[in-house]
Amino acid sequence: MRFRAKIVDLACLNHFSRVINTIAKLAKTCTLRLTVSKLYFILSDKVANGGVGMWCELCQGNFFDEFQMEGVAAEHNEIYLELVPENLSRALKTAQSAKAVKIKLTNKHCPCLRVSVELPSLSSSSRIVTHDIPVGVIPRRLWNDFREPSVPDFDVSIYLPVLKTMKSVVERMKNLSNSIVIEANLSGEMNLKIETDLVSVTTHFKDLGNPPWASEDGCQSSAQGRDLENMAEARIDIKKLQQLLAGQQVNPTKALCNIVSKRIVHFILLHEDVSLQYFVPALA
Numbered sequence: 001m002r003f004r005a006k007i008v009d010l011a012c013l014n015h016f017s018r019v020i021n022t023i024a025k026l027a028k029t030c031t032l033r034l035t036v037s038k039l040y041f042i043l044s045d046k047v048a049n050g051g052v053g054m055w056c057e058l059c060q061g062n063f064f065d066e067f068q069m070e071g072v073a074a075e076h077n078e079i080y081l082e083l084v085p086e087n088l089s090r091a092l093k094t095a096q097s098a099k100a101v102k103i104k105l106t107n108k109h110c111p112c113l114r115v116s117v118e119l120p121s122l123s124s125s126s127r128i129v130t131h132d133i134p135v136g137v138i139p140r141r142l143w144n145d146f147r148e149p150s151v152p153d154f155d156v157s158i159y160l161p162v163l164k165t166m167k168s169v170v171e172r173m174k175n176l177s178n179s180i181v182i183e184a185n186l187s188g189e190m191n192l193k194i195e196t197d198l199v200s201v202t203t204h205f206k207d208l209g210n211p212p213w214a215s216e217d218g219c220q221s222s223a224q225g226r227d228l229e230n231m232a233e234a235r236i237d238i239k240k241l242q243q244l245l246a247g248q249q250v251n252p253t254k255a256l257c258n259i260v261s262k263r264i265v266h267f268i269l270l271h272e273d274v275s276l277q278y279f280v281p282a283l284a
Contacts, residue, residue: 001137003034003079003105006066013101016063017092018249019056019274024089025247026054026278031138031146034069034079037061041085042146052240053149053279062273072140079105080138080146083113091115091131099126111135149279152266154258155232157213158184160267161205163255166192167245169203174238176201179283182241182257182265183233186210191231194238211256232259234282244278252276 007013023030023041033040043054060067071077095101095117102116112132119127138146160166169192173180177194184190188209193202244267252269259265260282267278 001070001072001079001105003069003103004066005060005064005068005103007063007101008065008099010098012063012065013092013095013098016058017089017095018251019058020085020089020092022247022249022276023054023056024085026052026243027085029082029084030054032081032083032135033146034071034081036069036077044146044149052281053277055148055277057275059273076140076143078143080143081105081111081113082136082138083133087131087133088113088115091117091133094119094129094131105135106132111137149277152258152260152264152279154266155261156184156186157211157256157258158186158188158190159209159211160255160257161190161208163245163248163252167242170238170242170245173201173203174242178238179235180238180241181233181235182259183231184208184257184259185231186228189231232261234259234262234265236265236280236282240280244280248276250274250276 007016027041027043031042031044033042037060039058039060041054041056043052069079071079092101092115097120098117099120100118104114104116106112106114111134113135115131115133117129117131119129121127170180173192173194176199177196179194181193181195182190183193188207190205190208191202194200248269250269250271252271254270255268257265257267263282265280265282267280269276269278
């Protein structure tokens with residue numbers, strides 16, 4: 001089992017750092033899945049038990065100048081590691097003006113991801129800062145716990161408003177309530193609502209648009225049978241929504257959410273080479 005990778009391009013390095021910073025804001029610990037062509041950061045708190053889920057997918061060729069990995073076996077050419085993303089985020093903070101960053105899986109005293117940051121130097125010798133980030137190797141028998149979650153059979157799918165606007169609305173509402181109701185319909189309308197004994201506040205968004213989804217048989221998804229004006233809604237923990245909006249540094253070109261009434265809200269942020277899915281269960 002081997003893994004080594006290298007980033008030289010500064011724009012790629014900064015982009016990778018922003019993705020890791022986002023993940024660190026969303027998960028205290030997560031699973032890093034390495035394959036030949038992709039990296040995945042996975043948080044699989046059981047959504048059924050009230051935990052959030054996350055699935056972030058990166059194409060390695062868009063970030064790394066060199067990328068070599070050998071999985072646990074020829075027929076299972078993958079590696080699954082458990083890590084604290086904040087540790088990786090901290091290591092990359094030292095690399096903002098680096099000439100190169102190397103990441104390697106090592107096993108001296110315990111399994112570690114070694115992040116070696118080559119910094120510019122005035123002399124001919126280079127300065128290298130090394131961070132050893134402890135990781136746990138996840139055995140093959142547990143891999144099935146980390147498969148990609150299926151897109152829920154949603155009632156409504158809608159593009160999100162500008163995330164900065166949404167963030168400032170949610171931050172104000174957070175001071176008034178612990179939960180927020182997200183409701184949307186197939187006419188491109190979405191409302192964010194809080195209701196307490198003392199106050200009721202609603203922010204309305206219009207003309208957001210609804211993504212065209214095709215089901216597996218090629219037909220439009222089940223949501224198409226709905227009344228266009230009919231709202232689907234879910235009440236979720238406002239802190240979990242704020243965490244996503246405040247923590248995201250992916251700067252997506254597309255952002256949308258799928259609502260399964262009273263069950264789950266599924267957020268998807270898409271950037272050319274990154275996709276981030278975030279599942280927030282509805283409160284009872």
